[in-house]
Amino acid sequence: MATGIVVVFDFDHTIIDCDSDDWIFDHFGVTKLFNELLLTMSWNSCVDWMMKEIQTQGRTIQEIAECLKRVPLHTHIITAIKSAHALGCDLRIVSDANVFFIETILKHYGLLEYFSEINTNPSFIDEQGRLRILPFTSFPHGCTVSCPTNMCKGKIIERIRASSFGEGKKQLVYIGDGKGDFCPSLKLREGDYVMPRKNYPVWELICSNSLLIKAEIHEWRDGDELEHKLLRLLNTFIITDEAQNSMTMNPLPPICSTHQLLPQALPVPPY
Numbered sequence: 137m138a139t140g141i142v143v144v145f146d147f148d149h150t151i152i153d154c155d156s157d158d159w160i161f162d163h164f165g166v167t168k169l170f171n172e173l174l175l176t177m178s179w180n181s182c183v184d185w186m187m188k189e190i191q192t193q194g195r196t197i198q199e200i201a202e203c204l205k206r207v208p209l210h211t212h213i214i215t216a217i218k219s220a221h222a223l224g225c226d227l228r229i230v231s232d233a234n235v236f237f238i239e240t241i242l243k244h245y246g247l248l249e250y251f252s253e254i255n256t257n258p259s260f261i262d263e264q265g266r267l268r269i270l271p272f273t274s275f276p277h278g279c280t281v282s283c284p285t286n287m288c289k290g291k292i293i294e295r296i297r298a299s300s301f302g303e304g305k306k307q308l309v310y311i312g313d314g315k316g317d318f319c320p321s322l323k324l325r326e327g328d329y330v331m332p333r334k335n336y337p338v339w340e341l342i343c344s345n346s347l348l349i350k351a352e353i354h355e356w357r358d359g360d361e362l363e364h365k366l367l368r369l370l371n372t373f374i375i376t377d378e379a380q381n382s383m384t385m386n387p388l389p390p391i392c393s394t395h396q397l398l399p400q401a402l403p404v405p406p407y
């Protein structure tokens with residue numbers, strides 16, 4: 137079993153094969169307005185502003201949920217998640233999407249129960265019955281790597297390491313695609329693994345700063361390759377871990393055990 141491993145997934149363009157915010161705004165035909173707002177506001181504030189806007193125009197939370205259920209999620213990602221869980225890994229999400237989007241999509245695909253923790257921007261229903269999005273942290277997080285003002289994924293990874301390693305976890309696997317996934321990649325240590333999506337921003341940042349990365353790097357292009365590479369990594373870990381355990385529990389026998397190796401003397405009949 138791989139019970140010593142915590143696998144941390146980003147959500148947009150990692151678990152799902154698109155950006156959930158873009159997906160919603162494209163569907164409701166407000167992408168142009170969203171892009172204009174992004175010129176002067178942070179992504180997280182824009183998403184909240186746009187959610188207010190589309191619901192003020194008469195769209196309901198139910199319509200938003202139905203739209204989220206059509207988000208593309210590769211079948212190999214589903215099997216990767218289920219297999220990693222079956223091998224005993226602790227699966228978590230660290231994402232700059234939001235609780236409502238992530239839970240709606242994961243529930244729809246029957247995957248929510250496989251994750252022990254979802255770290256993302258909170259959502260709530262305001263006094264006018266509209267779905268709203270809050271920042272993950274509303275105070276300055278002080279990180280200057282490449283993190284948006286509302287979330288430093290590196291700090292979340294440090295918290296996950298501190299709490300889960302106290303419970304006997306030994307290694308982290310981090311899977312992501314975006315600029316915001318670079319900071320947590322820098323926090324990984326020797327013995328950990330980082331899995332950047334090839335040709336996406338975090339892969340480019342990792343390739344051009346590879347000396348700063350202590351974790352072993354395993355790139356992937358699509359759901360098929362992610363499943364294949366993740367399961368290969370986990371199986372390697374299991375084999376190594378079992379070999380170490382059997383060495384501890386059953387130390388090698390002494391090189392020479394005269395008692396068993398030498399021929400036994402025949403019993404001499406009494407005179």
Ligand SMILES: [Mg+2]
Nearest residue numbers: 146148149314
């Ligand atoms: Mg992403």
Ligand SMILES: [Zn+2]
Nearest residue numbers: 279283288319
């Ligand atoms: Zn950061």
